[in-house]
Amino acid sequence: MASRGRCGGASAHEDEPRRDEQAEQQAPAPRGPILPPPPPVDYGVFMQGLVQAMQTQTHTQAALQAQLEAQVE
Template identity: 85%
Template structure:
């Protein structure tokens, strides 16, 4: 019955320091100063900016596409 404790899965004293080392490795220590939480976000303003950026991108893409098509017409006309 004395050997039952080891066979039952109880950790031996040799295993305990290893488990502590693993726990320390998995939890990174915080580095640098702790920052305050960010200010609240106004999602209406955020969405307006997002829509404006998407519209600007669409206009830029359309202008680049038109420029590319014009260059292709010129290249085909020369060849």
């Protein structure tokens, strides 16, 4: 049983470098200019915009609901 472990372990180790080499060969070369990292996110501004969008959606939904109820009556 020990020989099986060595055999299986050796074949597994032999496969690993091959997988790495194949991954390197298959990886596409980057094209075009390398872009700088994006600016840091101001989460306060982001949250204000998100809240404003949610409030707008709520008001729009309420207005549409009122319009629908007015048409039914």
